[in-house]
Amino acid sequence: MGSMQILILLFVISFLSIAAKGLHEQESTVQTYIVHVELPTDTQLSSASASPNNDDLENWYKSFLPTTTISSSSNEAPRMLYSYHNVFRGFAAKLSAEDVKEMEKKPGFLSASPQEMLSLHTTHTPSFLGLHPGMGFWKDSNYGNGVIIGVMDTGIRPDHPSFSDEGMPPPPAKWKGKCEFNSSACNNKLIGARNFNQEFSDSALDEVGHGTHTASTAAGNFVQGANVLRNANGTAAGIAPLAHLAMYKVCIIVCQGVVCLNICPESAILAAMDAAIHDGVDILSLSLGGSSKPFYTDSVALGAYTAMEKGILVSCSAGNGGPFNQSLENEAPWILTVGASTIDRKIVATALLGNKEEFDGESLYNPKHFLSTPFPLYYAGWNASDILSAYCFSSALNSSKVQGKIVVCDYGVGISDVQKGENVKAAGGVGMIIINGQNQGYTTFADAHVLPATHLNDHAPVVASFSSRGPSMASPGILKPDIIGPGVNILAAWPQSVENNTNTKSTFNMLSGTSMSCPHLSGVAALLKSAHPDWSPAAIKSAIMTTADLVNLAKNPIEDERLLPANIFAIGSGHVNPSRANNPGLIYDIEPKDYVPYLCGLNYTRRGLLYILQRRVNCTEESSIPEAQLNYPSFSIQFGSPIQRYTRTVTNVGEAKSVYTVKVVPPEGVEVIVKPKTLRFSEVKQKLTYQVIFSQLPTAANNTASQGSITWASAKVSVRSPIAAIIGEMPMP
Secondary structure (H helix, E strand, C coil): CCHHHHHHHHHHHHHHHHHHHHHCHHHCCCEEEEEEECCCCCCCCCCCCCCCCHHHHHHHHHCCCCCCCCCCCCCCCCEEEEEECCCCCEEEEEECHHHHHHHCCCCCEEEEEECCEEEECCCCHHHHCCCCCCCHHHHHCHHHCCCEEEEEECCECCCCHHHCCCCCCCCCCCCCCCECCCCCCCCCCEEEEEECCCCCCCCCECCCCHHHHHHHHHHCCCEEEEEECCEEEEEECCCCCCCEEEEEECCEEEEECCEEEEEEEHHHHHHHHHHHHHHCCCEEEECEECCCCCHHHCHHHHHHHHHHHCCCEEEEECCCCCCCCCCCCCCCCCEEEEEEECCCCCCEEEEECCCCCEEEEECCCCCCCCCCCCCCEEEHHHCCCCCCHHHCCHHHCCHHHHCCCEEEEECCCCCCHHHHHHHHHHCCCCEEEEECCHHHCCCCCCCCCCCCEEEECCCCCEECCCCCCCCCCCCCCCCCCCEEEECCCEEEECCCCCCCCCCCCCCEEEECCHHHHHHHHHHHHHHHHHHCCCCCHHHHHHHHHHCCECECCCCCECECCCCCECCHHHHCCCECCHHHHCCCCEECCCCHHHHHHHHHHCCCCHHHHHHHHCCCCCCCCCCCCCHHHCCCCCEEEEECCCEEEEEEEEEECCCCCEEEEEEEECCCCEEEEEECCEEEECCCCCEEEEEEEEEECCCCCCCEEEEEEEEEECCCCEEEEEEEEEECCCCCC
C-alpha cells in the first residue's frame, strides 16, 4: 500500500472515529454498556428456576443499577435501555465508569463493556438461481409459504408494492410479534415492524433504503414493470415471495458532508434478536457485522447461538473487506456466512476514446436523448497537491480544469461513486469514468449516476472484489465463508424514485455488497424450511453447502475479481444452487449440545462459555474436540501435527435404500484417506459415520494453502465437502 493510500485511509478512519464518538451520548463519561449477569442460585428471585418470568428478570436487572448518579462529571442518572430475556441474561444501560464499579460489587454481576457500533454491509436473481414461476423448486417449496423471515436493518417502507399481501395467507398462529406502524400499514406480507434505535430514530420507517432493499430481496412479492432508469425492466420478486416478513430496525446512516457512517448499535441488535426469538421467526437475516472477535464477545454470535437453539437459522453477510485474506465477519459455525458474487446481467455503458478504442463498463444512467459528442478527458488525480483529488472529492475538483470535460476518477475511499458524479457535475464536468484499483479487479457497479458515467472493469458468477475472504480468525478450524450468492448490482425495492418520479410507489434501485447476498440466502433458507419444516438450522446449512456450484455459466471454474480461478477462502463451498439444495441426499446435522465440546476445544474460559451457553460448563468434565472435529459440512485443516484424524456423521434424507461411494480430491501436499469407502443406507433418517485421515506429505511446501474435496455420490446425488489445508503459516495474498 502506497503512502498516498495510507494517508487517505487515515483520513477516512479519523472521520469515522470522530463521527462514531459524536453519536455517543454527550461525549461525557456516560455511555451505553452491555451488561452480563448470572442468575442467582438462591431465593433472590421469586421463581429461581431455569426460566424465570419476565417480571422477575426485570426486577433482578434493575437491582444492579445504582439508584443515583455516582459520576461527579455527569448529571445523568443510570437508566436501562433494553433488558434481554432470550439472547442472554443481561441488559443495556446508560452508565458511567463509576456506575460500573459500583455494580461490580453486587452478586451475580459478570461483566459490563461499552457497546460497539456495527455497520451495514453495503429481480433478475431468482431466474439466475434457477427459480421459475409455476415449476421446480419454487413450486415444490410453495414459494416459502408459512415461513417468517426476520430482517434486521434500517427499517422498511410498508407501502411499497413489494410488500403487498396479494395472494398471502395469514401468518402462522405461533407469531407473537408487533407492528408499530398504523393498523393499515402491516398486512399478511409485512406482519411485524419494530424500531430498536429509539436514540436516533422515532419509527420503523426506512429513511435510508437499505432495509427496504434487503427485505424485498429476501421475500418481496411479485411486482411487474420493475426497473431503474428504464434498465433491467421486468417482474421483480424476492427469493421467497410468499414468506412473511418482520422488520427490526437497528441501523441508521449518519452523514458528515459527503462521507456517511453506518450506525448499528450493539445494544439495539441484541434487543432486536431477543424480540425476534420471542416473536417466532424462522429465519433471521442480518446484513451487518463487526470485526472478528472471540464468539463470547461477539453480540451477533451470542444472539445467533440462542436463536439456533430455538430452531432459527441465522444468515449473515460475510463482510465487505475483500479481496484480502482473513477479512471475514460473522464467523460462528452456527451462522450461515454469505459472500457475494456477480450475476449474468450487465447494464453496459461504453466509453469510446478518440483513438476508437472502446471500454465496456456499467451504469444505470440512461438518458432519452444523449449525443455521442466527443469531449476531452481529464484525470482528477493530476492535482498532486491534494491526495483526495483522484477520488473526486468536491474540495479537490478545480472547475477551471473540469469544465466541459469527462473526468476520470479512481474508485473508493470514503464516498460513493454517485457522489463523485455529483461532485463532477457541480464542477462543470459533462461525464465521468470510474477506474478500479488493483484490489477491485474486474468488479464493476451499475449505479444511478446523475450524469453520463461508466464504471470500467460475463463470467457469472464471479466472486465480488469486496467479498470478505477466509480463513476465519475466530475459529480457523471452520471453513468460512460457507457459501456465496448474488451481491453485485442487485435490483430491489427502494423507498423513493432515483429519477424523482413522484407518480409511482413502484420504485427500485440497484445496490452491491454482501448486504445484498445475505438476503438471497435468507430467502433460499426460507424455501428449504417451507419444503422441509422438520430440518434443523444445521441441516438447512448443510443442504445449501454440499450442493453448491463450483463452475460458472460457461462450465469453467468460478473466478475471482481478477478473472482467475477463485480459491476456497473466497467461495467456501461454492455458489448457491437452490434447486439442488432441495434434494441433498445426505446432510451433516449438528445439535446444540454438539457445540459444547467444540467450544471447550477453543479453550474459552468458564465465563466465556457462560456468555454463550447461558449455563456453567466445566470443560475438564466435558469432552473437548478440535475445531475440525465438529460435524461441519466442510473441512479446514491446519497442520500442526503431520497426521490428523476426524470423523463425520451423515444423515440420509434421500431415498431410503441408497448407496454412496466416496471420491477424494486431495489438497496439494496432503494425503487423504476415507474409511469406509462406501456408505449403505436402508432407511430415511439413518445415520452413518466415516473417518478421514489427513497426512502431510514430506514433499509439501511450507507456508502454503491448498484445497480439495470429499464427495459422496449415489446414482442420483452428489454430496460434496470442500477441504482447505494450511501447512505452516497462512500465505499473504
